[in-house]
Amino acid sequence: MIRIAATLALLPLAACATTPDTQGEQVVPPLSLETMKETVRTLSSDAFEGRMPGTPGGQMTVDYLVEQFAAAGLQPGNGDSWLQEVPLVEITGSDFAPLSVGDLQLQHGEDWVGVSYRQTPSTTLADSEIVFVGYGINAPERGWNDYEGVDMTGKTALILVNDPDYMADGLEGPFGGRAMTYYGRWTYKYEEAARQGAAAAIIVHEDFPASYGWNVVESSWSGPQAYADTGGDGSDQTLMNGWVQLEAAQAIAQQAGMDLAEMTRAASRPGFQAVPLGVTASTSFANSYRRYTSNNVIGILPGTQRPDEVILHTAHWDHLGRCTPNAAGDDICNGAVDNATGTAGLVALAEAHVEVGAPDRSLVFLAVTAEESGLLGAEYYAANPVYPLDQTVAGINMDGIAVRGQSRDVNVRGGGKSDLDAYLATALDAQGRTASPDPAPEAGYYYRSDHFPMVKRGVPMFYVKSGLDLVNGGTAAGEAAEAAYRANAYHGPDDEYDPDWDWSGLMQDLDLYYRLARDLASTTDWPEWYEGDEFRAVRQQSCAASPEGC
Structure with a gap:
């Protein structure tokens, strides 16, 4: 049973947190x-050219953050270094042959997409059942x-996207009902197929259970x-991971004399057994690759x-x-909200904790690289x-802190899973x-940001986002602001610093992150x-693996 540590002394909805000093007054x-x-403005300026790893702008970002962490009063976090090198590889496929299944000749891009995680000059999948x-x-x-x-x-695994109970109206079911679990994410499905020794893994795309259209996949x-x-040139991975359009998957099932809809219903019930289709898959493509370090x-x-x-x-x-x-x-693509705000939050929180003084447990501030390429820096760490x-003990992830004013609520992704509640x-x-x-639990957002590589290895992590019930305008205003950002700025050139932003909600969220970290760092408990x-x-x-652990 968890024992909550004494909470911090409080100020109502201030852009700062408080803790008592030795005289009982508020510090x-x-x-x-x-x-x-200043940090958001700098990181999202054109001079940083969108902070792409492996570019001069990426190196400028790293150098700037080292300066800011040191100025905040932190110590180097990797021995005597501020840096952890992250070796990356970029693989580009080309000259894609059709995906051949019986009489079907499925066209790359239109019907299917595929990549290899292996660092080889070519990929050949030949007559794989x-x-x-x-x-x-x-x-x-x-x-x-x-x-x-x-x-x-x-063999080639043909896999459905999401979880077996994703069509549920509520959150009850063997896999959380409508809420996607990690087992529903494409990343897990490829990992498990590789563990099972599959030569290839192909996921059947549908818009609703995937939470995005084929255009996003393509x-x-x-x-x-x-x-x-x-290391190992990716030899522990499948030869190919990919996606196939729903209509193409239906045609594959028909080649085997089977009905995909019927097979899908069976797969949603306990006791399902895998079905060899009696048909094979073949394709090939070339690969070029380069290695670099961020x-x-x-x-x-x-x-x-x-x-x-x-x-x-x-x-x-x-x-x-x-x-x-x-x-x-x-x-x-300047990435002012995504994620200059979260990165700046690391600096501001570090300043605050240093000013108050170190708590009982250590506070580590980790600015990771290559999230936009698939959480690669976090995964490497x-x-x-x-x-x-x-x-x-636990952690807090900050990704895209909203600048739309104060809210009455926060959006909790991954709630109901641990003592962090x-x-x-x-x-x-x-x-x-x-x-x-989470307003869209079926999308599995908890499994799509930098906390997750730690989560899947067992570390409880917060992923708490800015709320939509705004003090000025309520949920209608919050939803409109979020929709406008998604439509007009997200992952585009218009995600830029604006001196006229309403920063009060961002500072409100930063206050929350401060409180969470300070509480966790002041207790002897280990959230489970x-x-x-x-x-x-x-x-x-x-x-259990170490006598010092947990």
Whole structure:
């Protein structure tokens, strides 16, 4: 049972947090609005050219963050260095042959897309037997294994997107009902197919369960693809990972004399068994690749009582670099909101915690690279942690802090999964705010930002976003502002710094992140995943592996 630490002394909805000094008076840590403004303005300026890793603008960003972390009073977070090198590889496929299945000749881009995670000059998938593996899930804690009894060596897994119960109206079901779990994410499905020894993994695309259209898939999976260079030239991965249009998947099933809709209904029920289709898949394409290095930037405020126990803060510093020009001809994706705001939050929070003084546990500030390429910097850190994950108590991720004014609520992604819920409830009560559930749980946003590589290795992490119930205008105003940002600025050249932004909501959120970190760093408790959660077992294994762990 978790025991909540004494909460911080409070100020109502201020742009700062408070904690008592030795005389019992309030000490206000300087959560500096000026720091936020100047850092966001600098990082999103044209001089940084969109902060693309592997470019001069990316290197400028790293150098700037080292300066800011040092000026905030942090210590280098990787021994005597501020940096963790992140080896990356960029692979570009070309000369795609059709995907041949029986009499079908499926055209690349129109019917299917595919890439190789392997660093080889060419990829050839030849006469690989297709096995329909339902949702491609192996979840022992839920009594579910779509691969049970089938040897996938050399075979192609045909996989449904999302979870078996995604059509539920509510959040009840073996996989959280309408809310996507990690098992529903395409990243998991490819990882599991590789663990099963499959030669290829192909996911069936549908707009609703994927939460995006085929145009997003086609554009995202064409052209250069960046990956973490983990060594071994990707030999532990499948030959090919890809997607296929729903109509094409239906045609594949018909080649086998089967009905995809009927097979999908069967895959949604417990006890499903994989179905060999009796047809094979073949294709080939060329690969070119280059290796390069980017950096995570790490600073630490060592704890006074238990310095080996860590509270982690994460935010990605990168953005998209140069991109499709807007109507004015501007081709720099500046990424002011996404994620200069979160990166600036690391600096401002570091200043505040240093000013108040180190808490019992250490606070680590991790600015990660290559989020826009698939959480690569965070994934590299999680696979090569500077601070052992079994000594990382919990963490807070900041990605795109909204600048639309104060809100009465926050949007909680990943709520109802761990003891972190209690910490959030305490901090929100202090602010006079409420927690709103994820408005689109089926989209699986909890599994799509930089906290997640730590989460899937068992570390409980917050991903709390700016609320939509605005003090001025209510939810209608909040939803309109969010929609306008998505339509006009997100991942485009118009995500730029605006001196006329209303910063009060951003500072309100920063206040929340301060409270959460300070509470977690001042207790002896270790938040746990709830019974039955998909990350509980890996955390328990991690904690049991070392006598110092958890």
